[in-house]
Amino acid sequence: MFDNISLKLLLSLCIFLFSIQSILTLRCYECKDCTDVSCPCDNIVEVNANESFCILLRENLSNGINVEIKHIPRNFATHYEYTPYYISVEETIIYNKTIEKWSNQANKIVYACQTDECNRPNLLKELPANGLSLSLPSDWLNENLLRKTDQKMTTCNECPDVTVCGNKPYFVSPDQCSIQECEHFCIIGEKFTTIEATEYCYTSFCVPSDTQTPSIIIEAVYYIHNKDFRINETDIICHGVNCSRLEIFRDIKEKIQIDYTGVKPFLPGNHVNSIYSTSMSILLITIFFQSLISY
Numbered sequence: 001m002f003d004n005i006s007l008k009l010l011l012s013l014c015i016f017l018f019s020i021q022s023i024l025t026l027r028c029y030e031c032k033d034c035t036d037v038s039c040p041c042d043n044i045v046e047v048n049a050n051e052s053f054c055i056l057l058r059e060n061l062s063n064g065i066n067v068e069i070k071h072i073p074r075n076f077a078t079h080y081e082y083t084p085y086y087i088s089v090e091e092t093i094i095y096n097k098t099i100e101k102w103s104n105q106a107n108k109i110v111y112a113c114q115t116d117e118c119n120r121p122n123l124l125k126e127l128p129a130n131g132l133s134l135s136l137p138s139d140w141l142n143e144n145l146l147r148k149t150d151q152k153m154t155t156c157n158e159c160p161d162v163t164v165c166g167n168k169p170y171f172v173s174p175d176q177c178s179i180q181e182c183e184h185f186c187i188i189g190e191k192f193t194t195i196e197a198t199e200y201c202y203t204s205f206c207v208p209s210d211t212q213t214p215s216i217i218i219e220a221v222y223y224i225h226n227k228d229f230r231i232n233e234t235d236i237i238c239h240g241v242n243c244s245r246l247e248i249f250r251d252i253k254e255k256i257q258i259d260y261t262g263v264k265p266f267l268p269g270n271h272v273n274s275i276y277s278t279s280m281s282i283l284l285i286t287i288f289f290q291s292l293i294s295y
Contacts, residue, residue: 054118091107165200216234217234
């Protein structure tokens with residue numbers, strides 16, 4: 001029989017080993033040779049649960065689609081994802097000159113999760129081909145991105161070649177950019193970053209050719225558990241009056257229209273965050289062992 005000191009040491013060691021094994025491990029499906037949404041993936045890898053997400057990815061290409069089943073680092077993007085369950089999209093709202101209408105193009109959609117084997121291959125076919133169908137009112141798009149018939153030039157904030165960043169949204173120091181007149185298009189971009197510090201970064205310049213198409217490219221994240229939609233990056237090609245004003249990004253955030261229909265297959269059921277679940281298990285086991293030791 002163990003004496004009291006030996007029993008305490010043994011139980012403490014068990015708690016320590018169990019904690020290491022449980023906290024650090026997340027099981028994800030991972031296959032690198034998928035060609036379509038019917039990918040028969042049965043390979044599972046173990047990764048650090050504190051630093052990784054399991055993901056499913058669908059990317060619409062000009063000649064077909066690209067799909068991926070894998071894991072990614074939690075800080076893979078330029079913004080820190082504060083919860084492990086989300087759907088991120090990259091979509092384009094673009095003007096069709098032939099029919100004189102705006103349409104949506106879904107470029108990429110990613111589902112991220114953090115419970116064992118949550119990126120099941122059979123969920124690939126559930127990723128909506130049209131993403132979140134991001135859209136904006138046509139009258140607002142016409143007014144802000146299109147050139148009026150009597151308009152010959154486009155006013156554009158001409159900023160330095162380097163990106164201008166600050167800690168406040170919709171603001172650039174007046175001495176950093178100057179208003180210029182463009183013969184053709186103005187390109188303006190905003191990116192919200194949170195890895196090292198919270199920054200709002202902008203680019204804006206004239207395009208010397210008339211080969212562009214008025215459009216808005218949006219990268220956004222929908223946090224499933226929190227029902228929280230956030231736009232992280234926006235790029236605009238326009239030749240409307242004063243379309244490069246920084247406030248246009250605020251207008252987009254206020255007016256954006258989102259279709260959440262395709263999110264339904266990914267809504268949480270009874271599962272919980274793996275790290276939270278593991279922590280609760282460790283806490284309960286620790287309390288149990290400590291009760292034994294005290295006894």
